[in-house]
Amino acid sequence: MRFKLFSIAAGALAMLLAAGAAQADGYPSRSVRIVVPYATGGGSDILARQIGAGLQHLWGQSVLVENRAGASGNIGSAEVVRAPADGYTLLLQNSTMVTNLGLTxxxxYDAEKDLTPIMLLGVTPIALVAHPSLNAGSVRELVAVGKAKPDALSYGSCGIGTPQHFVMELVKQQAGVAATHAGYKGCAPAVTDVLGGQIPLAVVSANLVVPYARTGRLRVIGISTAHRYGLLPDAATFEEQGLKPFDFSIWYALMGPRNLPPAVVAKVVADVSAILAQPAVVANLSSAGVEPYKGTGEELARLIKADTRRYTELARSANIKAE
Incomplete structure (x- = not known):
């Protein structure tokens, strides 16, 4: 009896695998949509449109980018979770998903169980910058200013619980510097206020400060990734300045509903990888602040798990709470 049940189960599994392979053979046979759970104009949206245009050319099928913003990316993500697992609805998520999970x-939905991790696409470093009047262009100088003027420092971020907010709280913990947080509704207002001297520090997506750092209107104190940022090669990372381990970025990833057929995943990975390798695509994304990074679904799954743990621990130790 036990053998018979095993045979039935094995037969059912074989039929499912065969059905998935057959389904993938003709994929895609109709239009595909990429859901971006954020507003237009951000890194996720730019990546989705660049990839969508490339896939449309390769596949000969329409690839539609749909922005489903709201609830810090949860509305669009939940929509993909509910979609059929056939490869015709994909999700372009970013690390906000895990900062939300770490915060709340x-x-x-279950980020690890309800979505199929397809691949990592790219990263955007985070930069801590200062108004020139602060006389701080490094972590050591920032610590010195903090000691000379206790309780005088404040910093702007892109919002409470954003990756940028978490990065600065880790800098504060590791460097031993005190600074009061001012959460803005987006990175751009924080950049505007530090440029105008209304606030001495801001921690934002690095690409937003490139022109101001190059002209001296802002000083870069540190970059959040383990390696230097290509658009600001002279700016030292936090790790180079003794804060270790320190490797945080805004990452972008392609995902799908749970149980996406492996053959569909393999085709999407192969074709998107080819697009991300094109020099024109690399240049376009670089100008938008996104450094292409091709990582496997397995790498993405490990990153989601690791970042969830890191952000949860940091939210607790820094007493970061949702608005």
């Missing part, structure tokens, strides 16, 4: 301890 829950999402309206």
């Amino acid at each position: 301890g829950k999402l309206p």
